[in-house]
Amino acid sequence: MTNLADIAARIDGYNPDALEAGHAQDIIRSSIAPIEGWETLTLTAALGRVLAADIVSPINVPAHDNSAMDGYAFSGRDIGEHAVELQVAGVAFAGHPYTGGVKAGQCVRIMTGAVMPPGCDTVIPHELVQSISETAITIAPGTVKPGDNRRLQGEDLAAGTPALRKGKILRPADLGLLASLGIGEVPVQRRLRVAFFSTGDELRSIGEKLDEGCIYDSNRYTVYGMLTRLGCEVIDLGVVCDDPASLEATLRTACETADAIVTSGGVSAGDADYTTTVMAKLGEVHFWKLAMRPGRPMAFGKIASNGKSAYLFGLPGNPVAVMVSFYFFARDALLQMMGAQREALPMLRVASQSAIRKKPGRTEYQRGILSLDDEGRAQVRVTGSQGSGVLRSMSEANCMIVLPHGQGDVDAGELVNVVVFDGLC
Template structure:
């Protein structure tokens, strides 16, 4: 099946204007354009943490395999209990986890049982040892109304039935998933190949750490934030350093990235003031569009797919300002890269009250750095970190969330509810 072109994807949008594109439209276009990597590999459980499942995992067994006890106590039949007075039952056997017993209690009898022990035939509940009124080696006495049928009994297959999907394709494997798979006796799972992402910064003014900082130059911080954000996604990261403002250097870098990566993330060189050759080279190499997004910070964005020497890669050209590159990554590139990995970005937005008024003009989406705390009444509230300039990276360090103010939204009054994107699990 032939992949769609950007023109085909954007034709589905009414009033498409690359010079005034709403955030939600840009996100929809990117999501509809990228495709997951196709290659699959089989990994042992200990190597599969953080990887994306390529197929459903079907349980070969039921969990638990038998009805069993959820407590250390005594297995019995609730019908034997007197609802109005204490009941004494004879103890005829002891059942341990992993050692089923053939004992079948008759009327007026019970079995001592340990957590995980298989329920004896006819028994329908377990009374915890600490709830028994009196205990001897031969019998127990239970007060009226202490236990009911079904209490403290785990049913066969109540966790998972044989033949059902234990885990669905597209799931990123977490520690609990490893335990579940191990409980099913599954030693290895099919996962998507790790996504390869190349990234580099552009600009003659950039210097790497350790180099002299000449007049008018700055150290390249974007290289490190991009490395961190990509690493947190679980990508195979290809650091291509700094590319100077030179047409041949840029083309060489993009060709090299195409040969090595599934996606390319660049920072800088896509704003209005960028040299014309940036657009020319990217357009020459593939299907790329340049957008002016209705957002702050991070208005300029390039996106598409480029090809060289028979290889292709999706391209995300992010702005150069330190905060703008992070915001653009989180709200555009991150979800697309996760989709390429075979999964979907988790929903991390929640609504909380604003601790103070926030100025906002309708017509664009704003992302403001925020600090989420508990107010005096115990309810969550958020306040912005102060100056929101796109070059103030320290504001991202101080923040623990991003306040998302949508394009149709205007000024926010103190106490109004606003959406926030939590950084925990994201950064």
């Protein structure tokens, strides 16, 4: 893991008390190491898991030259400058090849996916045939070219070549691809174990009495949802009171049972916020405040206890800040720990429907609603109040407007960066 001296030397003006968001992302990325350990799963159990090794195709796909259309197969040598009549020699079905011979001037009626008959290299779709009878067809000149509508053996995937690479997160199409190769089991990375908890004397769990000045703990459920959607094995450690001894004991338990720890609350500069202090006692804190909004108080580092270690992401306490910090900082790191291939969040450039106030010198993540105007062009507007405690705005939003560190005010109609929530949260 990168140490503080290396970080300080690499970043001009390194300040862990006011770090640029981009620098924080770089620090996390350079510090994280993938976990070890894998298991073999059946395809039906492997959805969403990370491949632990390359999958090499044992066969050609397709396994033979075949027709891409319903139509008639023949030799491209029979095509000329004039209309040509071909005699129908037989029929080829998918799974039931035509086994007879095909002479010059003959064709075979063929179905999609059927093996190309010997001597045939071209297929004319049924609807392009000029005339058809039970025994012959007529092809007009210029209708097809030699080789048209034929799928070649191994065209999609040749035997001995990688079908899927290590680090691929398996999606439904990948399961289908593996099944098409006759592969029923795959090696996948073990699940990443992530412990999480909330801090704060004011927090109450659902079902508990809500005393005066107290609030229900929403962050734990939000974090649970984000971790579960990411495919982690989650360890819920509940709510920890604002007490250094309790916090240290919980962090030690988390460290000894998990690969990573996600906390919410307790990382600001308040007198009762102890997370960064305990982190420093148990390990090293790489940064603890970012030049961003929402979510300025965020800590990242690594702690150890009884010979075990874990990366720690100390997220803010405000509900929106928790989600922003997770998606733009913790999420990528956890995927990296899983051994997943790195895929940056896709960023769109979209016109803002209205002016947005923005102070240069910090990165801002504003909740937005992406839509189409009357002419089908993408546009985005903020959800309204951008207070970091307005969780309802995250539920209403379908995207995040990302305004970079040096950005100032945005004019109506100006293009802004947008990250769409679909598939993310």
